[in-house]
Amino acid sequence: MIYDFFFKLTNSNFLADLIQSLLPLFIFILPFALFAVLFERKVSAHMQDRLGPMRVGYHGILQTVADILKLVQKEDIIPTLADKPLFNIAPVLVFAGSYLAFAAIPFSSAFIGSNIDLGIIFIIAASGFVVAGILMAGWSSNNKYSLLGAMRSAAQIISYEIPTVLVVLSVIMITGTTNLLTLSEMQTGHFWNWMIFGGPVMGIAKFIFIPIMIINFVIIYISTLAEVNRTPFDIPEAESELVSGYHTEYSGMKFAMFFLSEYANMFAVSAIVAALFLGGYQSPIGYLGNLFGVHWLIPIEQFFWFTAKGIFFVFVQMWLRWTLPRLRVDQLMALCWKYLIPIAFVNLLIIGLITVL
């Protein structure tokens, strides 16, 4: 584990822990946000037959750096009518909520912030922070757009949490564990051991599980998409009706924090889907480290596979943004309560019945 490595290096519990909790932030979230913002602009541009940012650096690769330099220099405006303490706490809460999820995400077998037994349940619970932060931001801004955006966002996030948890529950029922590291280890071998193909189950049960788990995968992907307020489900920040939702009044560094946590969340939910259904950090084709007998290479390869799966799902999120139109609020609620939840319920019962037989 990476913690033991730093412990040997520094010979101090506290320093080792501090370093390993800074790692996801500095080697992952910040570079990922830099990459993802440019990636999103490029993907959307090419899907609309445009070029996107082209001026800063070769094909605009330094565009995000320029944007951040601009954002740092922006004035930080707190409206006179706003509720100042809440207005300042909200970005902290939103970022803390999305960063807490990274504590339990298994990037590779050697790189997991905190190997808690309640891993997946903890991540779902930590996302509750985000709802509180969003509501706080919307309420304290004293702006009609912000409040509307925050209310819609909260209603959407909590509604879609139910199908997510029901699907997670069905995965727990098959594997019997909530520890994400154990869960990823169970999906070792080749890709037919991934949960989307029924997991490490033998015999006829596996063939019954395959269609059920594919349906479950679709359900959890749709509902995590709604939880991060991405398009088809972006009525909380619908640009054409609410200016930009709950962070309308924020500017400068506080806005940057909301933006950062949004991108961190996009990766976090993709990572959860990948860890639960697509084998986590397991490679689909075997490891080069095993082939050449170099053992320290394996965790690095696992990190590569995990990031690749996560970024692929982030790409699908961007793809969907330019493919599907925005859902109306009643369609949004109907999709969640009348389709996803009943289907997830039935799947849960079928899986329960098969696993005890």
Place this chain on the structure above:
Amino acid sequence: MLIEFGKVFVFLSVAVVFVIIAIIAARFIRPARPTHEKMLTYECGENPIGTPWVKFNIRFYVVALIFLIFDVEVVLLIPWALVYKGFGIGGFLVGAIFLFMLGLGMAYEWRKGDLEWVKPKVILPTLRKEPVEIKEDVAA
């Protein structure tokens, strides 16, 4: 050696400190020239009319209530999902009965129209208008 949740606490502290440091660091770089117009609430250039802190649509409250019911149910199901295999078919039936009763509750909400976003038409219980036919085959 820190326990695993201690590491989670360090993560939380790092996140909070990072945001605070970033906001304070930006304060040394950014300008601060507040004017009256800048500090107004932004409503696309119009002067804001009234406060947004008014009574809100009751739908959001109903959604929150239904969510609360389902979330409590899920919290109850998580320990069951971890151990039910040890009790065989009986362990499964306990959870299934619980889920079935929840399904009944959800069917009730659905019928009452609480899952509808647009306010549904209220179905009041009414007395039947047409006269009840009296069976006459008793005479034979």
